[in-house]
Amino acid sequence: MSTKYIFVTGGVTSSLGKGIICASLGRLLVARGLKVTVQKLDPYINVDPGTMNPYEHGEVFVTDDGAETDLDLGHYERFLDIRTTQTNNVTTGRVYYDVINKERKGAYLGKTVQVIPHITDEIQSHVLKLGQSGNYDVVIVEIGGTVGDIESLPYIEAVRQLRYNVGRANTLSIHLTLIPYLSAAGELKTKPTQHSVKTLSESGLQPDILVCRTEYPLDESIRGKVARFCNVDLEDVIESIDARSIYEVPLLMQKEGLDTRVIEKLKLETHQPDLDQWIQFVDAVCNPSHEIEIALVGKYVEHHDSYKSIVEAFVHAGAMNDVKVSIRWIQSDNLDTNNVAQALSGVQGILVAPGFGGRGIEGKLSAVQYAREQKIPFFGICLGMQCAVIEYARNVCGLTEANSTEFDETTPHPIIDIMYDQKNIENMGGTMRLGKYNCSVIPNTFAYHAYGTDQVQERHRHRYEVNNEIRSVLSDNGLVFSGLNPERDLVEIVEIPQHPWFVGVQFHPELRSTASNPQALFVAFVKAAKKQAGFE
Ligand code: GLN
Numbered sequence: 001m002s003t004k005y006i007f008v009t010g011g012v013t014s015s016l017g018k019g020i021i022c023a024s025l026g027r028l029l030v031a032r033g034l035k036v037t038v039q040k041l042d043p044y045i046n047v048d049p050g051t052m053n054p055y056e057h058g059e060v061f062v063t064d065d066g067a068e069t070d071l072d073l074g075h076y077e078r079f080l081d082i083r084t085t086q087t088n089n090v091t092t093g094r095v096y097y098d099v100i101n102k103e104r105k106g107a108y109l110g111k112t113v114q115v116i117p118h119i120t121d122e123i124q125s126h127v128l129k130l131g132q133s134g135n136y137d138v139v140i141v142e143i144g145g146t147v148g149d150i151e152s153l154p155y156i157e158a159v160r161q162l163r164y165n166v167g168r169a170n171t172l173s174i175h176l177t178l179i180p181y182l183s184a185a186g187e188l189k190t191k192p193t194q195h196s197v198k199t200l201s202e203s204g205l206q207p208d209i210l211v212c213r214t215e216y217p218l219d220e221s222i223r224g225k226v227a228r229f230c231n232v233d234l235e236d237v238i239e240s241i242d243a244r245s246i247y248e249v250p251l252l253m254q255k256e257g258l259d260t261r262v263i264e265k266l267k268l269e270t271h272q273p274d275l276d277q278w279i280q281f282v283d284a285v286c287n288p289s290h291e292i293e294i295a296l297v298g299k300y301v302e303h304h305d306s307y308k309s310i311v312e313a314f315v316h317a318g319a320m321n322d323v324k325v326s327i328r329w330i331q332s333d334n335l336d337t338n339n340v341a342q343a344l345s346g347v348q349g350i351l352v353a354p355g356f357g358g359r360g361i362e363g364k365l366s367a368v369q370y371a372r373e374q375k376i377p378f379f380g381i382c383l384g385m386q387c388a389v390i391e392y393a394r395n396v397c398g399l400t401e402a403n404s405t406e407f408d409e410t411t412p413h414p415i416i417d418i419m420y421d422q423k424n425i426e427n428m429g430g431t432m433r434l435g436k437y438n439c440s441v442i443p444n445t446f447a448y449h450a451y452g453t454d455q456v457q458e459r460h461r462h463r464y465e466v467n468n469e470i471r472s473v474l475s476d477n478g479l480v481f482s483g484l485n486p487e488r489d490l491v492e493i494v495e496i497p498q499h500p501w502f503v504g505v506q507f508h509p510e511l512r513s514t515a516s517n518p519q520a521l522f523v524a525f526v527k528a529a530k531k532q533a534g535f536e
Contacts, residue, residue, distance in 0.1 A: 002131075002166075002170055003130075003131035003132075003136055003137065003138065003139055003170070004137065004138045004139070004170050004171065004172070004266045004268065005127065005131065005138075005139050005140075005141060005162070005166065005170060005171045005172070006025070006138060006139070006140045006141065006171070006172045006173075006174060006262065006266075007141050007143060007159045007163075007171065007172070007173050007174065007205075008021065008022050008025075008140065008141065008142050008143065008174045008175075008176060009143050009147050009152075009156070009173070009174070009175050009176070009200060009205070009207070010143070010145070010146050010147065010175070010176045010177075011146060011147045011148075011175055011176065011177040011178070011192075011193065011196030011197070011199075011200065012146070012177050012178040012180075012192045012193065012196050013146065013178055014145070014146050016176050016177075016178055016213045017176075017213065017240075017246075017249075018072075018142055018144075018176050019040070019071075019072030019075045019076075019142060020075060020246050020249050021174075021176050021211055021240065021249070021253070022038050022072070022075075022076065022140050022142045023038065023072075023075040023076050023078070023079035023080065023250075024079065024249040024250040024253050024258075025140060025174075025250075025253065025258060025259065025262065026038050026076060026079060026080045026140055027079045027080055027250040027278065028250050028253060028254055028258065028259035028273060028275075029137075029138055029259060029262070029263075029268075029270075030080050030081070030082075031250075031273040031274050031275050031278065032259065032263070032268075032270035032271055032272070032273045032274075033270055033271050033274075034137040034138055034268065034270055035135060035136050035137045035138070036080060036082075036136060036137065036138045036139075036140065037076070037080075037082060037084065037088065037130055037135070037136050037138075037139055037140070038072075038073075038076040038080070038084075038088065038139075038140040038141075038142060039087070039088050039089070039090070039126075039127065039130055039139060039140070039141045039142065040069070040070050040072050040073060040076075040088065040089050040090070040141075040142045040144060041090050041091075041123070041126075041127075041141060041142065041143050041144055041155050042070055042089065042090070042091040042092070042144040042145075043091075043092050043143075043144050043145045043149065043151035043152050043155060044091055044092060044093065044144075044151070045091075045092055045093045045096070046091060046093045047091060047093040047094050047097050047429060047430075048067065048068045048069065048089070048091060048093070048094065048429065048430065049068060049069065049070055049091075050068030050428075050429055050430055050432075051428050051429050054300045054303060054305075054306035055300065055302075055303050055306070057070075057071075058071045058303065058305030058306055058308060059071045059074070059305060059306055059307060059308040059309060060461070061073045061074040061308075061309065061511065062434055062435060062459045062460070062461045062508065062511055063083070063084050063085050063086065063088070063435065063459070064083050064085070064435055064436040064457075064459065065085045065086055065435055065436070066086075066430075066434035066435025066436070067085065067086035067088075067089065067434075067435075068429075068430060068434065068461070069084070069086075069088065069089035070089050070144070071305065071308045071309075072142060073088055073089055074308055074309050074312070074511070075246075076088070077514055078312055078316075078513070078514045078515055079247075079250070079514075079515065081514045081515070081516040081517060087126070087129050087130055088130070090123070090126045090127075092151065092154075094126075095119060095122045095123055095126065096119070098122055099113060099118055099119060099122050115154055116154075116157060119154050119158075120154055120157050120158040120161060121158075123154060123155060123158035124158050124161060124162045124165070127139070127141055127158070127162060128162075128166075131166075137268070138266075138268070141159075143155050143156070143159070147175070147196055147199050147200045147203075148196070148199045153203070156200070156203045156204075156205055157203065157204070159173070159205060160203065160204040160205050163205075169266075169267070170266070172208050172209070172262060172265055172266055173205055173206065173207045173208050173209075174207060174208065174209045174210075174211060175196070175197060175200060175207035175209070175210050175211070176211045176213065176240075177192070177193040177196050177197070177210055177211070177212055177213065178192060178193070178212070178213045178214075179192075179193060179212045179213070179214045179218065179222065179226070180192065181214070181215055181216055188214065188216060188218065188222055190222060190225050190226050190229065193210070193212065193226060193230065194226075194229045194230060197210070197229075197230040197231070201231075206231060207230070207232060208232065208236060208265060209232065209236045209238060209258070209261055209262070209265075210226060210230055210232055210236060210237050210238065211238045211240050211253075211258065212226065212237060212238065212239055212240060213240045214239060214240065214241055214242075215241070215242055216241070217239065217241060218237070218239045223237045223239075235257060235261060236261055238253065238256045238257070238258050238261070239256055240252065240253070240256075244286050245282065245285050245286055245315070247278075247281065247282050247285055247315070247515060248282050248285075248286070250275070250278065251275070251278070251279065251282060254273065254275070259273065277516065278515070278516075281319055281515055281516070284319035284320075284322065285315060285318070285319045288318065288319070288322055288323050288324040289322045289323070289535075290322065290323045290324070290530065290533070290535045291323060291324045291325075291326055292323050292324075292325055292326070292348045292349070292526070292529050292530055292532075292533045292535070293325075293326050293327075293328055293346065293347045293348060293349075294314065294325055294326075294327060294328070294347060294348065294349040294350070294351060294526075294529055295327075295328045295330050295343075295344050295347040295349070295350045295351065295367070296310065296327050296328070296329055296330065296351050296353060297330045297332050297335065297350065297351065297352045297353060297363070297364055297367040297384075298330075298331075298332060298352070298353030298354075298355060298360075298364075299331065299332050299333060299353075299355055299359055299360035300353075300355070301329040301330065301331050301332075302331070304329070307353055309508070309510035309511050309513070310351065310353065310381070310510045311327065312510070312513065313509070313510040313513035313518070313519050313522040314327065314522065314526065316513050316514065316515055316518035316519070316522065316523075317513070317518045317519070317522035317523045317525070317526040318526055319515075319518070320518045320523050320526075321523065321526045321527050321530050323526065323530050323535065325526060325529075328344075328347055330343055330344070330367070331360070331363075332352075332359075332360030332361075332363035332364045332367070333359060333360045333363060334363065335360075335362075335363030335364070335366055335367060336362060336363060336366055337366045337369070340363075340366040340367060340369075340370045341370065344367065344370055344371075344376075347376065348376070348377065348529040348530070348532040348533040349376065349377040349378070349379065349525060349526070349528065349529030349532065350367055350368075350370070350371040350376055350377070350378050350379075351378075351379045351380075351381065351384065351525075352364050352367055352368055352378075352379075352380045352381070352383075352384030352387050352388070353381060353383070353384055354381050354382035354383045354384060354461075354508065355382075355383040356383070356406075357406070357407075358406070358407035358408075361387065361407055364383075364384065364387045365387055365390060365391045365394075368380065368384075368387050368388050368391040369391050369395060371502070372388075372391065372392075372395075372496065372499065372502060375499055375500055376500070376532065377500050377501040377502070377525060377528040377529045377532055378499070378501070378502045378503070378504075379501075379503055379504075379505075379521070379522075379525045380503070380504035380505070381504075381505055381508060381509070381510065382461070382462055382505070382506060382507070382508060383462075384504060385493075385494060385504030385505050385506050386404055386416045386464060386466075386504075386506075388494060388502075388504035389415055389416060389466055389474065389479070389494060389504065390402055390403060390404060390415055390416060392474060392477070392479050392494075392496075393413060393415040393473065393474060396477050396478070396479075397473050397474060397476075397477045399412075399413040399415070399473065401413055402414075402415045403415070403416070404416035404417070404464055405417050405418055405464070406418070406463075406464050413470065414467055414470075415466070415467055415470060415471075415473075415474070416464050416465065416466060416467060417464060417465065417467040418463055418464050418465075419433060419463060419464065419465045419490075421433075422463040422464075425463075432460075432461055432462055432463050433460050433461070433462055433463065433465075434459075434460060434461055435459055435460060436457045436458070436459050436460075437457065437458070437460055437485055437487075437492075437507070438455065438456075438457055438485060438486055438487065439455075439456050439457065439458060439483045439484065439485055439486075439492040439493065439507070440454060440455060440483065440484050440485075440486045441453065441454045441455070441456060441482060441483050441493070442454070442480070442481070442482045442483070442484075445480060445482035445493075445495055445497075446482065446495050446497075446501055446502075446503050446524065447482040447483055447493045447495065447503060447521065448482065449524065450520040450521050450523065450524035451520045451521075452520070456483075458492075458505070458507035458508065458509055458511075458512060459507060459508050459511045459512060460506065460507045460508065461508060462506065465490055465491070465506065466481075466490070466491035466494070466506070468489065468490070468491075471491060474494070478496070478497075478498075479494055479495075479496060480494065480495050480496070480497055481493070481494055482494065482495050482503075483505070490506070491506065492505065492506050492507060493505050493506070500528055500531070500532060501524065501525060501528030501529075503521060503524075503525070505521065509521045509522060510522070
């Protein structure tokens with residue numbers, strides 16, 4: 001069977017949840033035994049989102065192979081329980097970068113290099129790369145942006161050509177659109193969808209299926225109107241109504257027949273979907289026995305998407321522990337030793353988040369100190385772990401001026417220091433210690449109990465590290481290095497044994513948590529917080 005391609009475009013407005021629809025369709029096809037991956041095409045000029053501010057773009061999702069990618073890849077991994085790679089995310093910046101590099105090497109043999117065909121060919125070759133790997137029955141391609149945007153045009157044109165090149169029967173075009181409800185008129189309105197489909201069709205791409213986001217159920221007459229005006233069959237108008245949880249969306253899409261329409265149109269051979277585990281998971285997410293509250297201390301908390309994978313890892317770990325984890329968002333800029341007790345009172349766990357730069361550091365340090373002294377379960381991730389180490393050095397080891405050289409280059413006690421291979425780096429993009437590295441876990445530690453094994457691999461994104469030259473002061477004073485990178489002897493996990501649960505990790509465990517395989521440290525942290533709440 002040759003690889004089938006499903007292209008998903010979005011219309012009317014952004015933020016309709018195209019990533020969730022792609023991930024949900026992917027889940028349904030995986031549940032039918034197909035091998036599926038999802039690719040995101042992003043129409044911006046950055047080569048990748050790695051250099052973008054979290055306010056701008058939300059979380060940067062790092063893959064096993066060290067690519068800094070769009071946060072939608074996180075949804076794909078969490079829903080499909082797959083691993084994505086650099087190939088799964090392509091931006092306009094990357095496409096142009098590759099084309100310009102080829103041009104400099106003379107690869108175009110003196111031709112004028114143009115958007116059509118050179119840029120559109122390059123886009124096609126990026127899409128085909130996944131199919132040509134031979135690993136997939138279906139590649140779902142999410143096209144970022146909204147139909148009608150100038151930036152999206154080369155992508156739509158590339159898809160139009162690609163449908164022709166690989167054969168119409170091997171491709172499908174799905175358009176995600178909005179049917180808004182006008183309360184003054186008391187009606188759902190189809191006109192924006194009609195216009196969006198018209199714009200798409202003018203570019204040569206007629207959708208085969210319309211997925212319609214709506215706050216209210218779509219009755220037969222609305223569906224009929226959409227079908228008629230947009231030139232699709234009635235059964236190809238799929239309602240996507242607001243769900244209780246994003247993880248319910250695959251089930252709602254199945255009820256609407258999205259997967260059946262797709263397999264019929266693409267003539268895919270599949271078995272009946274096996275969704276038992278997924279149904280159980282959604283039930284656990286939507287009907288937990290208890291609720292606990294965990295503080296998330298960070299400097300980008302106004303923008304929850306900055307911590308997307310952490311939030312989702314809590315959903316997975318919560319379902320596993322039969323609790324709902326509600327997050328108390330704490331802005332670290334406003335936190336200090338005077339108000340920390342009040343700000344964090346009543347929470348059953350404290351997570352200090354990843355981040356870059358010195359803003360809000362003292363607030364994070366006071367949150368660590370509070371968790372350590374009040375014996376509240378604590379989880380420090382990347383910068384959060386570095387804060388835990390600085391706090392320990394200052395308040396337990398007595399090195400009151402200990403710091404990271406990221407915030408104070410002249411500190412007398414650089415307990416966190418830049419990695420030697422990062423010292424002379426000038427280019428910011430893609431140059432951190434990125435991606436999957438080994439970690440040996442020491443037996444009889446919180447980390448070992450959580451993982452149940454002494455060899456793990458986790459993803460990284462950082463330039464600084466516990467300073468090996470002076471790290472013995474920490475262990476001499478009781479901090480346990482429970483995880484080490486065997487190749488470079490770097491500290492990966494620290495913990496305090498005389499505590500209900502106090503763990504800091506240099507890596508990003510949240511990036512490997514999926515609905516079907518919740519990340520072990522998150523599960524253990526939530527379990528400890530549940531115990532702290534007295535639910536056990
Ligand atoms: N700023 C820190 C470093 O570069 C931590 C990075 C992070 O939290 N991802 O090492």
